Amino acid sequence: MKKKIALLEERKASPLLVSLSAVVLGIAAGCVFILLIGKNPFSGFEKILFGALSNTRRIGNTIGMSTQLILIGLSVAFAFKTGLFNIGASGQMLIGGITGSILAFYIPMSVPRPLYLLIIIIASMLTGAFWGFISGFLKAKFNVHEVVSTIMLNWIAYWIVYDFIPRFIIDPTISVKSKPIETMHTLRAEWLSKLTGSFSINYGIFIAIIMCIVIWFILEKTTLGFSLKAVGSNKFCAEYAGIKVERSIMISMAIAGALSSLAGLTYYCGYSTIMEMGKMPGEGYDGIAVALLGNCSPCGVFFAALFFGILKMGKGSLAATGIPTEIADTIIATIIYFTATNVILAKFWNSRFHTSFEKKMSYLSAAMAKHGDSTPPGKLTEAAQKAYIKEGRMILKAKKEAE
Amino acid sequence: MSYVIEMLGIRKEFPGIVANDDISLRVEEGEIHAILGENGAGKSTLMSILFGLYKPDKGIIKVRGKEVSIKSPNDAYDLGIGMVHQHFQLVHNFTVAENIILGKEGSFVYDIRKASKKIKEISERYGLSIEPDMVIEDISVGMQQRVEILKMLYRDADILIFDEPTAVLTPQEIDELMQIMRNLAAEGKSIILITHKLDEIKQVASRCTIIRRGKLIGEVDVAEATPEEMAAAMVGRPVSFKVDKKPSPPGEPVLEVRNLSVMNSKRVLGLKDFSLTVRKGEIIGIAGVDGNGQSELVEAITGLRKAESGSIIFKGRDITGLSIAERNEMGLGHIPEDRQKRGLILSAPLTTNMVIKEYGKTPFSSHGILNESEIDSYSDAIVGKFDVRSGEGIESLAGKLSGGNQQKAIIGREITADPDLLIAVQPTRGLDVGAIEFIHSQLVAERDNGKAVLLVSFELDEIFNLSDKIAVISGGKLIDIVETSETDEHAVGLMMAGIRRSEV
Numbered sequence: 001m002k003k004k005i006a007l008l009e010e011r012k013a014s015p016l017l018v019s020l021s022a023v024v025l026g027i028a029a030g031c032v033f034i035l036l037i038g039k040n041p042f043s044g045f046e047k048i049l050f051g052a053l054s055n056t057r058r059i060g061n062t063i064g065m066s067t068q069l070i071l072i073g074l075s076v077a078f079a080f081k082t083g084l085f086n087i088g089a090s091g092q093m094l095i096g097g098i099t100g101s102i103l104a105f106y107i108p109m110s111v112p113r114p115l116y117l118l119i120i121i122i123a124s125m126l127t128g129a130f131w132g133f134i135s136g137f138l139k140a141k142f143n144v145h146e147v148v149s150t151i152m153l154n155w156i157a158y159w160i161v162y163d164f165i166p167r168f169i170i171d172p173t174i175s176v177k178s179k180p181i182e183t184m185h186t187l188r189a190e191w192l193s194k195l196t197g198s199f200s201i202n203y204g205i206f207i208a209i210i211m212c213i214v215i216w217f218i219l220e221k222t223t224l225g226f227s228l229k230a231v232g233s234n235k236f237c238a239e240y241a242g243i244k245v246e247r248s249i250m251i252s253m254a255i256a257g258a259l260s261s262l263a264g265l266t267y268y269c270g271y272s273t274i275m276e277m278g279k280m281p282g283e284g285y286d287g288i289a290v291a292l293l294g295n296c297s298p299c300g301v302f303f304a305a306l307f308f309g310i311l312k313m314g315k316g317s318l319a320a321t322g323i324p325t326e327i328a329d330t331i332i333a334t335i336i337y338f339t340a341t342n343v344i345l346a347k348f349w350n351s352r353f354h355t356s357f358e359k360k361m362s363y364l365s366a367a368m369a370k371h372g373d374s375t376p377p378g379k380l381t382e383a384a385q386k387a388y389i390k391e392g393r394m395i396l397k398a399k400k401e402a403e
Numbered sequence: 404m405s406y407v408i409e410m411l412g413i414r415k416e417f418p419g420i421v422a423n424d425d426i427s428l429r430v431e432e433g434e435i436h437a438i439l440g441e442n443g444a445g446k447s448t449l450m451s452i453l454f455g456l457y458k459p460d461k462g463i464i465k466v467r468g469k470e471v472s473i474k475s476p477n478d479a480y481d482l483g484i485g486m487v488h489q490h491f492q493l494v495h496n497f498t499v500a501e502n503i504i505l506g507k508e509g510s511f512v513y514d515i516r517k518a519s520k521k522i523k524e525i526s527e528r529y530g531l532s533i534e535p536d537m538v539i540e541d542i543s544v545g546m547q548q549r550v551e552i553l554k555m556l557y558r559d560a561d562i563l564i565f566d567e568p569t570a571v572l573t574p575q576e577i578d579e580l581m582q583i584m585r586n587l588a589a590e591g592k593s594i595i596l597i598t599h600k601l602d603e604i605k606q607v608a609s610r611c612t613i614i615r616r617g618k619l620i621g622e623v624d625v626a627e628a629t630p631e632e633m634a635a636a637m638v639g640r641p642v643s644f645k646v647d648k649k650p651s652p653p654g655e656p657v658l659e660v661r662n663l664s665v666m667n668s669k670r671v672l673g674l675k676d677f678s679l680t681v682r683k684g685e686i687i688g689i690a691g692v693d694g695n696g697q698s699e700l701v702e703a704i705t706g707l708r709k710a711e712s713g714s715i716i717f718k719g720r721d722i723t724g725l726s727i728a729e730r731n732e733m734g735l736g737h738i739p740e741d742r743q744k745r746g747l748i749l750s751a752p753l754t755t756n757m758v759i760k761e762y763g764k765t766p767f768s769s770h771g772i773l774n775e776s777e778i779d780s781y782s783d784a785i786v787g788k789f790d791v792r793s794g795e796g797i798e799s800l801a802g803k804l805s806g807g808n809q810q811k812a813i814i815g816r817e818i819t820a821d822p823d824l825l826i827a828v829q830p831t832r833g834l835d836v837g838a839i840e841f842i843h844s845q846l847v848a849e850r851d852n853g854k855a856v857l858l859v860s861f862e863l864d865e866i867f868n869l870s871d872k873i874a875v876i877s878g879g880k881l882i883d884i885v886e887t888s889e890t891d892e893h894a895v896g897l898m899m900a901g902i903r904r905s906e907v
Contacts, residue, residue, distance in 0.1 A: 221772055221773055222771050222772055222773060223762055223763050223768045223772075223773060224771060226762050226773060227763075229751075230755070233751055234747075234749065234751075237745055237747060237759065239727065240707065241731070242726065242727040242728030242730075242732075243728070
């Protein structure tokens with residue numbers, strides 16, 4: 001529940017303000033870099049926006065790119081909220097991707113499409129949940145830190161994919177890739193492609209939006225979310241209260257794994273239609289940035305992912321201006337730095353708010369002293385407070401000028 | 404006599420709370436001046452203002468008669484004001500001398516021997532017995548505190564602020580500290596002692612300023628005031644140090660511990676063959692020195708630790724193999740020893756903390772969906788009934804509450820859940836008189852309601868004040884169970900050292 005900030009209350013920096021400050025600072029840093037290489041920053045950003053949003057096809061591509069970022073960001077954010085650090089999103093993506101890709105070839109085309117889509121979505125969630133569960137199990141039973149186990153599992157997933165592509169779904173003409181999946185067996189939708197002219201956009205975006213709502217609901221409204229968050233915030237207290245700590249850790253990692261796995265499904269069986277051997281998806285690490293910028297809230301993650309999606313999609317067009325595309329990555333990196341140091345940003349805003357609050361109070365007391373009004377300021381109506389503050393400002397200003 | 408410190412009409416407001424409201428403090432040269440107040444009364448805020456950590460909203464500060472503006476601790480040091488914080492600010496792998504000159508090294512190449520010599524001189528002059536070459540992590544807490552004192556003296560401070568200095572000390576170390584403070588005052592230093600412990604004030608202070616809920620209550624001459632008067636002024640009503648307790652006949656057994664043995668964290672038996680019965684309507688106190696098997700006993704009963712052998716019977720049912728949740732469900736309440744680690748989620752609001760055990764039950768949730776309005780009204784009721792004070796009501800994060808209010812919240816939660824057995828471990832540790840009195844009366848009220856109470860405390864006063872029977876534990880074994888009315892502190896003290904009554 002958001003409370004309205006009363007006039008006589010000191011404001012505190014909200015996570016949204018902090019995240020937006022990080023974005024602004026990141027973009028400012030990007031401008032400086034572009035200036036340093038002797039180019040015009042405005043044309044640079046114009047190109048990024050052009051590349052990402054200038055027509056429906058580009059918008060479609062950007063949404064396609066953002067889809068997996070939303071799901072991975074959600075996975076990392078969910079784990080964060082429940083006290084775990086999931087850096088195994090890359091491996092979980094591969095698991096989701098290989099599950100979907102193999103099923104795409106082995107499920108007959110005669111299976112009705114809605115049923116088929118349901119099967120691959122559920123199957124990739126299950127395999128991803130299992131992949132995440134392994135880390136949760138190791139942590140719960142043997143106290144193996146999830147950072148270590150998820151990184152290791154990334155490589156296990158990597159080699160499984162390396163083995164499974166030639167074994168089950170190899171493209172005979174290019175022997176390092178899987179055969180492209182038939183469009184009917186991807187998440188792509190004809191009406192979406194027609195609408196936008198983009199093939200990257202797919203049903204995944206709806207899955208991502210639904211998952212944002214589901215995860216928000218689990219975290220905020222359910223007893224499951226309550227217990228998972230309790231374990232994440234203080235497992236000693238959770239244990240004392242009778243919450244099953246080990247089980248909670250396993251559930252959290254399984255849910256995080258399922259979300260990343262869905263990201264893999266939308267990426268390899270929607271955004272793209274092939275899997276390559278020997279390629280670890282870098283998006284797993286982008287998810288950490290998305291989660292941080294989005295303050296780990298599902299809604300924040302959604303918008304942070306769209307923003308990063310725009311940068312990633314738009315950077316290709318930078319080359320036309322002679323600005324290296326790495327500038328976009330630099331901006332992302334700078335934003336991550338500023339988000340990671342959010343304490344400093346929050347402090348800055350809080351001190352600004354404090355000064356303005358103090359000023360307001362001094363105006364108020366000056367005006368009230370003049371009128372001989374001794375009601376406690378909190379008891380005044382808002383209009384009266386405003387009037388006093390306005391009058392007080394004039395009084396103090398006049399005083400200053402007189403001096 | 405002239406005042407060395409005058410703080411006049413100080414006001415400081417934090418969001419939702421007035422920490423200091425028109426408070427004045429006058430300290431004479433060479434005196435020990437106590438500031439007495441409950442937790443959260445505004446003592447630390449006032450001293451932080453004097454030390455330059457906060458800026459007052461209103462009021463003036465005079466040092467040696469001259470009005471000053473103290474903007475930072477450095478300004479305070481320049482005015483000769485030093486402060487020993489509750490949490491020491493020492494570098495653990497540095498020597499005493501290195502810690503003391505830290506920030507005052509002088510030139511790039513510093514002369515540690517010259518510094519050591521000066522440290523030795525000061526140490527001898529005030530009886531601090533500090534060796535400059537010792538490394539901090541090798542010396543006791545009491546000695547670390549004396550290093551903090553030396554740090555101030557080395558910087559030529561002559562106004563010394565002590566913030567709750569005895570909270571971390573053993574009784575012997577407290578006596579030593581009191582002597583050091585007297586020595587310092589005798590040498591002309593002025594001392595401000597922040598505390599809520601009356602006996603310390605009685606021992607060393609000459610005058611005492613009393614603060615209650617951010618307001619100045621008054622200044623008393625310590626020699627002329629009784630502890631009862633000071634306590635009443637601090638809390639705002641008469642305080643009894645004795646707990647008012649009527650005799651009550653114990654009923655049927657609620658908890659039976661039979662031949663219980665439990666491993667401790669070092670994988671050896673911390674509790675050996677322990678048997679105990681707690682009945683309805685009685686308080687059993689477990690007396691013993693810390694670390695003699697109390698935690699193992701409590702954790703085995705509550706389910707946090709596995710029993711090695713023996714059984715635990717609760718309300719006629721063997722609960723030895725049950726989960727923590729099942730035991731809680733059966734009516735077992737537990738006020739844990741470490742309120743910040745076990746008792747609360749500090750980063751969560753009070754609402755979460757108040758239903759942490761009950762969230763899965765109706766009316767707080769149904770079919771796995773939380774019912775926020777029920778949770779809010781339940782939390783509101785506990786906060787109101789147990790007088791839990793916080794800045795933003797039930798939305799306050801538990802970590803933002805003072806220690807006393809955190810404890811009141813836990814006790815409120817446990818009592819409101821209406822348990823048949825309430826296990827209270829060190830329920831009043833670190834709390835002030837008002838809070839202690841409140842908590843004691845709540846425990847007695849539970850007993851009078853026919854509940855069974857198992858009290859574990861390392862403070863004999865508390866055990867004697869509350870318990871109907873005292874079980875003495877030593878080396879993981881039950882030494883004896885005695886009626887409180889038939890024993891005294893001396894006898895229990897001997898048993899705590901492991902000596903049985905028959906052997907005396």
